[in-house]
Amino acid sequence: MGLLTGLKKSLTQLFSGGATQRRIGIYGPPNAGKTTLANRISRDWTGDAVGPESHIPHETRRARRKENVEIKRNGKSVTIDVVDTPGVTTKVDYAEFMEHDMEKDDAVRRSREATEGVAEAMHWLREDIDGVIYVLDSADDPFTQVNTMLIGIIESRDIPVLIFANKTDLEEASVTRIANAFPQHETVPLSALHGSNMDEVYDKIAEYFG
Amino acid sequence: MAKANSDSDTETETDANAGNGGEHDGVRIDLISGERLDDLASMEKVRTILDGVRDGNIVVLEQGLSPDEESRLIEVTMSEIDPNEFTGIEIETYPRPDSGGGLFGRLMGRNDTAKLTVIGPADRIQTLHKDETLISALITRR
Ligand SMILES: Nc1nc2c(ncn2[C@@H]2O[C@H](COP(=O)(O)OP(=O)(O)O)[C@@H](O)[C@H]2O)c(=O)[nH]1
Ligand SMILES: [Mg+2]
Numbered sequence: 001m002g003l004l005t006g007l008k009k010s011l012t013q014l015f016s017g018g019a020t021q022r023r024i025g026i027y028g029p030p031n032a033g034k035t036t037l038a039n040r041i042s043r044d045w046t047g048d049a050v051g052p053e054s055h056i057p058h059e060t061r062r063a064r065r066k067e068n069v070e071i072k073r074n075g076k077s078v079t080i081d082v083v084d085t086p087g088v089t090t091k092v093d094y095a096e097f098m099e100h101d102m103e104k105d106d107a108v109r110r111s112r113e114a115t116e117g118v119a120e121a122m123h124w125l126r127e128d129i130d131g132v133i134y135v136l137d138s139a140d141d142p143f144t145q146v147n148t149m150l151i152g153i154i155e156s157r158d159i160p161v162l163i164f165a166n167k168t169d170l171e172e173a174s175v176t177r178i179a180n181a182f183p184q185h186e187t188v189p190l191s192a193l194h195g196s197n198m199d200e201v202y203d204k205i206a207e208y209f210g
Numbered sequence: 211m212a213k214a215n216s217d218s219d220t221e222t223e224t225d226a227n228a229g230n231g232g233e234h235d236g237v238r239i240d241l242i243s244g245e246r247l248d249d250l251a252s253m254e255k256v257r258t259i260l261d262g263v264r265d266g267n268i269v270v271l272e273q274g275l276s277p278d279e280e281s282r283l284i285e286v287t288m289s290e291i292d293p294n295e296f297t298g299i300e301i302e303t304y305p306r307p308d309s310g311g312g313l314f315g316r317l318m319g320r321n322d323t324a325k326l327t328v329i330g331p332a333d334r335i336q337t338l339h340k341d342e343t344l345i346s347a348l349i350t351r352r
Contacts, residue, residue: 123285145340
């Protein structure tokens with residue numbers, strides 16, 4: 001974590017009496033496993049899920065948050081609000097939804113909700129988020145325009161960010177490819193679906209966002 | 211704008227006067243200089259780009275946008291998507307060089323936003339190839 005980030009963080013805590021809940025946004029492209037991860041974190045520490053996971057892109061159309069998730073690490077505890085966001089894109093075509101056997105009206109409504117959710121998530125990133133977990137599917141090419149732009153936006157706000165290389169259980173997964181794409185940030189491999197490497201995941205969350 | 215002075219009736223593609231999408235068969239490209247964009251506030255930049263793209267044009271920015279402006283562009287694009295007429299934008303820029311400088315770099319006045327940016331309607335532009343030094347895109351007619 002940068003010197004300034006650390007300083008900004010201590011100042012924020014100082015002026016708010018140290019009781020600030022840090023809002024951690026889970027960002028990343030659609031289908032990377034953001035909701036699966038949010039649910040796992042939430043279930044591991046509170047017992048409840050955040051929202052439905054789905055192979056249909058944009059299932060998470062509105063951001064959902066789980067507040068007061070207390071993560072205990074090495075005798076220390078960090079309390080965060082986990083915000084699961086819709087995958088960021090620059091385009092949404094309702095025809096995509098119709099490929100998933102949806103009626104046109106339903107597809108149009110879903111795509112409209114998805115766009116509102118993305119707009120909201122972008123807005124929050126500028127105003128309301130204290131840390132970012134950026135989730136990527138390790139089997140996909142990380143070198144996309146949206147990823148580059150989003151990481152740039154996050155960096156420009158100087159908020160702490162961890163890159164999560166998800167779906168390491170897949171045969172085509174390459175964590176190295178992700179680490180090389182964003183060498184300036186720490187990359188944590190995991191499988192949110194199978195719960196692999198969650199110890200390191202929680203260690204890093206406590207270290208970066210605690 | 212001058213009237214189309216072409217007397218060849220088929221060569222609309224090379225017609226330099228191809229206006230706002232409209233009935234034209236060609237693709238209009240607006241190349242906006244860094245100087246021109248510099249004079250605009252963030253939301254004016256976003257508006258200029260989206261007005262052009264929604265008219266069906268390809269907008270090329272000599273200097274690109276700042277991260278903050280990019281996030282506003284995404285936000286406004288999302289709020290304007292309409293399933294029946296606007297499916298969003300395609301945007302391509304060269305990757306930012308390793309931004310190790312962070313806030314210090316920015317305080318030192320390093321301009322890491324100076325990068326060519328191409329923006330077009332998502333239903334008309336398709337990126338064929340992109341790497342650190344080359345962006346290759348296919349633009350289709352409506
Ligand atoms: N193989 C594998 N699949 C995963 C993993 N995490 C999520 N998925 C699957 O990826 C799909 C998208 O997950 P979801 O959490 O809804 O993605 P989101 O769009 O980023 O919220 C679902 O079918 C998940 O079951 C993982 O670690 N490994
Ligand atoms: Mg989701």
